[in-house]
Amino acid sequence: MEWSDRIGRRIRLRDLHIVMAVAEAGSMTKAARKLAISHPVVSKTISDLEQTLQVRLFDRTAQGIELTNYGEALLKCSVNVFDEMRQGLKQIEFLTDPTSGELAIGCAEIMNAGIMPAISERFLQQYPRVQLLVVHADIATEQLDPLRERKVELLIGRWPEPFVDEDFVFEPLIQEPFVAVAGLNSEWGRRRRIELADLMQESWVIPPYDSVPGRIISGIFVASGLKPPRPAIATLSVQLTTALVATGKFVGILPNSVARYSSRRVGLKIMPVKMPATEYAIAILTLKNRTPGPLAKLFIDHARAVARSLST
Incomplete structure (x- = not known):
C-alpha cells in the first residue's frame, strides 16, 4: 500500500x-x-x-x-478539501433540482449601480428559486481575498487588460466607455458642445487616484492632454457621486451604464464630451484550477449575454 x-x-x-x-x-x-x-x-x-x-x-x-x-x-x-466537498454537494443539489440553490458573487459597488442589476434580473427570471448572495468586494483597491478564500465563486469588476495573476482566470465581458456627467438642470447639462478641457475648473467628484477607477479616470485626462484635476471630493461611493453631481454644483466621470441608470433615477445628464478609450474591461474572475459550480456557470452565461446586448 x-x-x-x-x-x-x-x-x-x-x-x-x-x-x-x-x-x-x-x-x-x-x-x-x-x-x-x-x-x-x-x-x-x-x-x-x-x-x-x-x-x-x-x-x-x-x-x-x-x-x-x-x-x-x-x-x-x-x-x-472542504471547498471541493461544498462544490460536490452543490453539484448534487443542482442535479436534484437545477432551479434552486445559492450562489455567492463578489461585486464592486459600481457594478451594482451598472451592469449587475441587468445580469441578476435576467438570471432570476429563468431561475427564480435561486438565491443570489451578492457580497461587497473592494475591487477598487484590488482586494481579491473573498475569491481567494472561497467565500464567493466569482468576482465581477473592472480590471486592466491584459490582467495577469497566476491565481485567477480572467474573462473580459465588455470594454465599457466612461462618460462625463453633470446635473440635469446645471449650466453644463444644457450645452450641446463641450470639451473636457472646458470642465477643468469645475468642482469634480472623482474616485481617489490611487484606486482602480481613479487610475482609469486619471488616464482619461492624461490621454486628453490634460493634467488630472484635484477633486473637490475624492470618493469611491457611487451613491455620493451621483447625489452630488445631481445638485448641479459638481461634475464627474462615470461608466456609461452607471450614468444612464443614474440619469433616470437621480437626474444626471451625460455631457457630449469626447472621451478617450480606456484599457480596462468589465470582467469575471474565477479561481484557477477550480471548476465553477453549475449555478456559477449559468450566471456567467447570462453575464456574457448581457454584455453582448450592451455592446450592440
Missing part, C-alpha cells in the same frame, strides 16, 4: 476541521470552545496528526500557537 494511501486512511475530515479551527483561533482552548468539544480532544487530534505525518504542525508559545510551514501546507490542503 502506498504511503499516501496509509495517510489517507488515518486522516479524517473531522481532523482537518479541527486544524482549521485551531489555526483560526490561535489557541486550542478557544478552538475547543468554538467546536463545543473538550480541550483534550483537540490536543490529542493535533498530536496524533503530527505523529502520523511525522512533522510539527504548530509551534507552542506563551502567547498561543502558530502554524509551522508544515501546518500552513496542511491548512491550505484542508481549505481545498
